[in-house]
Amino acid sequence: MDFTQTQTYFNLARAFAGECQAGMRYQLIARAATAAGLTALADTLRTIAKNETNHARVFFELLIKHAGSRDDIRVDAGYPFHTGTIAESLAFAAEDEKSEHENIYPSFARTAREEGFEDVAFKFEEVAKVEENHEIVFRYLHESVKNGTLYSAEHPLIWICGECGYMHTAKEAWKVCPLCGAKQGEVDLHLPYKGV
Ligand SMILES: [Fe+2]
Ligand SMILES: [Fe+2]
Structure with a gap:
């Protein structure tokens, strides 16, 4: 089977792009936290940003493993461009994590399994578990920053x-x-x- 004709090929490219962007968005919130003197919060956000960067790497490596080097992949997908106060950004992040672990990655995993790529399905499922914890952390941070109870x-x-x-x-x-x-x-x- 030509891997580049499967949905999983595009889903891996979409997941790679999404993780790269999530990592960058969290770096931006971390930057705002640093400016506000919230150093420990900034450190936590940079750690989560690093998690997302490594999710991106995992998806990149899977794509390369199955498709080899590619010149150009057209990714047709929407991505969030949220911004706001630190508290608002943390709430947006929680929602983004929620849609990743509740909808996007479970559906990508199902498709990968249907198309016969168990290794890819496994990675989508494991990343989804991490995103579930990220959602929990972001919800806590949002509430704490909003209410001044950090x-x-x-x-x-x-x-x-x-x-x-x-x-x-x-x-x-x-x-x-x-x-x-x-x-x-x-x-x-x-x-x-x-x-x-
Ligand atoms: Fe991630
Ligand atoms: Fe995440």
């Missing part, structure tokens, strides 16, 4: 300074680290994960 909790938590490692258990993190003087935005975040 550094407070209902019950006491251990807060750790990302700069010097100073630790203190309280309902709220310090405004300025008593040990090294770093600002609150340097304090490590408490991120939720669903786990699989």
Whole structure:
């Protein structure tokens, strides 16, 4: 079978493009977070951006494995171009992750399996699981930034300074680290994960 005639060929190209763009969008939110002094948030966003870049690599390598080097692939697909405040951008990111793990990748995996590409189906499914956790993290970050609760909790938590490692258990993190003087935005975040 000519792989370039399958739907999976185009889906891999679409997934590659989508992951590249998601990675870039998260870099842009990270940039805004850095400018706002939210260093730990920026670090988290850069880590997720790196995840997306590696998803792109996985899809790129699968396409090359099955189709070899290609001069030109015409990708007919829509991609989000959302922007807004940091909180709004985090909400858009959560929605984008949701559509990836609920609709796009499950449907790409089904098609790949129908067309006989089990290796591709497996990767789409595994990436979907990661995107599900990304959605959870983005929803948490959106709520926390919107409500100003990134550094407070209902019950006491251990807060750790990302700069010097100073630790203190309280309902709220310090405004300025008593040990090294770093600002609150340097304090490590408490991120939720669903786990699989
Ligand atoms: Fe991804
Ligand atoms: Fe993601």
